[in-house]
Amino acid sequence: MSSPPREAFGARFALEPGYLNTASIGVPPLDAVAAVHAALDRWQGGVDRPSSFEPAIAATRKAFGDLVGVPSSSVACGTTVSQLIGTVASSLPRGARVLVAREDFTSVTLPFVAQGHRVDVVPLDQLVSAVDGHDLVAVSVVQSADGRMVDLDALRATGAPVLLDVSQALGWYPVSLAWADFVVGVAYKWLMAPRGAAWLAVRPDRLDSVVPVAANWFSDPSQTSYGADLVLAPAASRLDLSPTWFAHAGAAVTMPWLATLDLAAVRDHCAGLADAVLTGLGLPPAGSAIVSLDVPAIPGVRSSIRAGRVRLAFHLYNTSEDVDLVLKALT
Structure with missing residues (x-):
């Protein structure tokens, strides 16, 4: 990856800007990836029961x-x-x-x-x-x-x-x-x-x-x-x-x-980013981490199409940089 790891709520994540697809697949923190690798190594060595x-x-x-x-x-x-x-x-x-x-x-x-x-x-x-x-x-x-x-x-x-x-x-x-x-x-x-x-x-x-x-x-x-x-x-x-x-x-x-974690703070972070996209597009805030937009696919952003609309999902590892990518592409 070309970007440095992101840090959020005490964890580190190796993801590029523009990943807004957590509602489909969440991105693991680096220590979770290490734990799975360690389990695979034990499996490879035949040491697990x-x-x-x-x-x-x-x-x-x-x-x-x-x-x-x-x-x-x-x-x-x-x-x-x-x-x-x-x-x-x-x-x-x-x-x-x-x-x-x-x-x-x-x-x-x-x-x-x-x-x-x-x-x-x-x-x-x-x-x-x-x-x-x-x-x-x-x-x-x-x-x-x-x-x-x-x-x-x-x-x-x-x-x-x-x-x-x-x-x-x-x-x-x-x-x-x-x-x-x-x-x-x-x-x-x-x-x-x-x-x-x-x-x-x-x-x-x-x-x-x-x-x-x-x-x-x-x-x-x-x-x-x-x-x-x-x-x-x-x-x-x-x-x-x-x-x-x-x-x-x-x-x-x-x-x-x-x-x-203080999940109220996590909610405020995630929903705050999603609402920043909505307000940036002249739409009312919704208070949810998931945003549904009636727009074409957004270049440079990983998202999903659900019910004929673009779905964006903001998790704790997302930042204002991801908001700016969306707004720049759409405005």
């Missing part, structure tokens, strides 16, 4: 709990959001009524459709007013396509059972979600870890209602590895999948670090 990764898995489980405001005993480890939501969807009564936002990501909505539940679809701004009569409300805290945010306080006040996807929020947006029935999130976006790890927080009073549809050796606390005796852990780890080791090797660096 499955148990070698248990400290990293325990660290990511605890850090996810810390970030969403629940104990680690309430957190299950999986691989993708759709897999974990599929576990919840398969545990609902047949024909359950599920409310989703029309604009939400399909990993949130389709698991319920695939299970044959009655899925009612409404615009995001009508979600809270439409909760009555539903067995579950499933929604992303921050919308993938355009960065709009659900009103968590209003949703909580309804008392409706909820599943919240924090994949586009956790890492830049501070949350406290112990009240939610289910909270799911993925590693490789704002948590800046390798793809292949995801987590599901289950409120303790809902745990017995969730069927471990992918029960396996790792989710069995006896870890006998053989036979047909189903032994369930008392904690949410009964829902674990066998983990993707190298994803946790990286996540065990980034997630505990993020959990120590």
